[in-house]
Amino acid sequence: MDCDLLFLRLWSPRVDYATSTKNRPRGAFGKTNIPTSLPKTSPAVDKRPIRQRLQEWVAINDPDREVTPIVPDLTFWNTVTNSNTRPQSTGSSELDNFKSDSVSMVGPDENYSKEDAEVGIVGHKSHAPGDLVEMKQPGSRTPLFAIYLGFFGQRYHFYTNTGRWVMSMGFSALFSVSKFAAAKELQPVLSLIPPNATADEYEELRKQDQGPGRDVGAYLINKMKNFMLEADEAFQTSLNNLDRARSLVSDGKKTKYLSLFELADLLLPNSLKRGTRFPPAALYAVHTALLRNDFIFRPLSPSTDCHRKDHLFEIFPYQDFMMINRVTLMIREYIHLMAKTSGNMMSSDMSDTAFGTFISKARQIVLANRNKRSWTPFGILTPTKGVTLETGEWSRKHIEFIRFLEWWASYDLFEDSSHFHADGSLILRALDLYEGADLNQSCAWTFLQELGIIPPWEIPSRYKVRFPEVRIQSGGGLIRETPVNIEDSTRSDVAEGARRDWADTPVFCIDAPSTILIDDGISLERTDKPDEFWIHVHTADPASGIRPNSELGRFLELIPENIYLPGHFQAMLPNDLGLDNSGDYKSGSLVEQYSLADGRPALTFSARLNEYGDLLDYKIEPGTLHNVKYLDPRDVAEFCNEPPPPPVSDQTLVVGEPPNKLDVAPNRPLMSAKELDDRSKEDLLILHRLSQALRKRRLEKGAWPVFLPGASVTVAFEDVPMEQAEGTRVLPADPYIKVGYDAFNGASVVTNTMVLAGEIAARWSSDRKIPLPYRRDANSQTNRTKLLEYATKELYPLLEKGIAPSGAQRQELTRLTGGIEMSAEPGPYFMLGLDMYAKATSPLRRFSDLIVHWQIHAALAHERQVNRRLDPKTDDLNDILPFTEETLPNTLSLLRMRERMARTVSRGTQEWMLMAVVRAWQFEGTAPKRMSFTVDARWKQGVSGRVDLFDMPALLSTDGIDGLVLIKDIKVGDKFDVELANVNVHARSMFVKALKHYPNTRAELQGR
Structure with missing residues (x-):
């Protein structure tokens, strides 16, 4: 009661x-x-x-004292909550649901491309035990303030400022203070939590109040309380400015991007600073003030430390805020008219309001389009062989309603409990087009598809990741402001007159036939010793002709690496970007100018090795290539007799018809390895042998032995006419989608030599104290013995059998390595078995590699000028290098954020997979009738887990269980036979229905 x-x-x-x-x-x-x-x-x-x-x-x-916790309005798979009438601050464990967002600006580190596979296993540097974090519970307006205790038992553990022990499957902290509590301060709390229990056992301990309470954590509670008091004091000191933050900071028409401490400089008095920086409590005062503004301030990428440059806020212009308020006001006027007429508004009354005319016109267009293509409740429209849709012409006020729905359905701009969710639902209710459907963001997404605003196969997650100063093109790519005059950003060859002429040396460029941009190749040079060789890794050299810190450089930095999302490939350096018209001709593109070919420049990373893979010497020099040979990696792997990759599932799912242009002819003359002359064949075999010796050396240091392939997605479209009638949109047939596994991981000679080049770049630069975007582990140096033992004895034997590490094993590896970070100083990289490493082989595809090349070219130019090696003790590096120890860290913090954004967009492949499942299930009848479902977590409303269809995440609700078994009797690790019940592409959700239950035993659970 x-x-x-x-x-x-x-x-x-x-x-x-x-x-x-x-x-x-x-x-x-x-x-x-x-x-x-x-x-x-x-x-x-x-x-x-x-x-x-x-x-x-x-x-x-109630003599039995049965505790019945309040079930949140929000079921655990939704995103909209009601915290206005039901704030739900009961302390119920049901609210401890800090799952990581399915799509966020910088999402979890998984499903990376092959060249970043190691990041997908251990993740980036993340929170460490002792960090203070602020998180938000579903359905609660009160944020949770807690100290992170660590990840164990497949759960994240926290100790809150209210003295509660809280667990969660995942979490996305809104605000963090690193190293808030020392390890010895956490020990009393951790001693009362068993480290090796199951999630169910932890939950039982919490229900029985057997975990750490307020008494044992009194010191931590008091420490958090003092932090809050200091933050409140800072807030009161700056109350006037913080209350006016919106008017003081936001621009009238332009979106701005500022870090938290830059905002603090604008809003707080300097008297609050300690030295040159504001303390974390003062920054927290700014953070809380900003989040009180619905819509204007959006945290773009909350970092693991509030002082970091990449803790950015997206600050929307005031005109956008006013537009949303106008839409809200027009909807409210419509509701008032409906109330006055008891819901029987005359058509004449409808035509008197902008909202009424929008509803009438939108209904007319949608109903006309439904004659050609019907809607579905699955986040897509019914597939067709091609159709022409009406789009209509819209007034300015009508466009505001469409823009509002785009923001609501696509851009993830509103808080879970924002009242703007109600306005979106009211628009859908007024349309009266979706009887029986939930009038939520997924429904609004469907409406935008039916209007022709977005294509029916658009990827929703593309809109949730917004790169600073980059616009999203509906159905297309990303739009940056192209430099006005590229000539001002270029320079004459910085290595002119100093390039080595590689003459007839054969350079092997080994890339897939579909590859357009060729940015690396390898060659072999013999020495006077029969068992020693030089391996040369030749890379494209755009840094020699593009100025660092130029307008073009800033353009490339906005999208810092190629984004490989099927159907939406986005290049860092577009193929058509070239010099402006000069005289009576237009120059070729920059890609054509620097992609490796005969006569093109290269920056070469060279290593002298023996047959055992020992690194005897290394150097870096610019050069010009003259004998480039293009090879297919599959052909090279076969020629070198590489062992077959571990077996993978033959599971495939195909929908649609493949277009005629599915297999595009390569843009370069490919040749077979068998067509090489005898000397070149021998070179290739020696390169392969040396690369295996290098790999063996790295494996001895703990390198990850094999990367098991995940599901890959192929998407292909038919062409559409370039010219379309006004007020219409011509859509081709729905895309061909193929989901499956590819065991081939590329030719090992390429993989191992590219890693070698990164090691050379790091060593050569470290010798000269040159700051680079080094990639390194945060903690592996201190945990090396434990790390090597854990990896080689527990993880790697499983990998050799083709068994992927479990989530708990990955988290333990992350704990020991500390995660991967980008730093201006070198450090060990355990996953690659290297003492130091910097990516350097793809300057046409990655901005970090371009920075490496700029730094190296500057150092080489200085060494040629003074005719000696650069000496950091006598030479002023600040005058020599374009990026110094003072300026590079800020560049790297923003680069780190943008790289993670790019990879988050690339993970939109999950939506392509869901789209294929919907089409196979509902329209083509090729989806599996029965699947196996493994439970990951249990909730009051159901369980979450994964199905054996490409290991996709799925949900089994109480409706889906349908009395087969009680929720309380389901354990983590249990298996079910299931069938599909519902799939929604926009919500990224798959619901299944249970057919049979297979309980998991304790012994089986421990073996997972």
């Missing part, structure tokens, strides 16, 4: 009288209604404390 209601009942005793007047009709008077006796006196007021009376009431009315 609600406590407030109980309180009223206890304090409002009903007064009974000893006459019949209590049954007297209202308004009855006269002699017959005169009371015949005095009323009884009221019973004595119970003056006992309310707690004592409540305890007595519970003893009488």
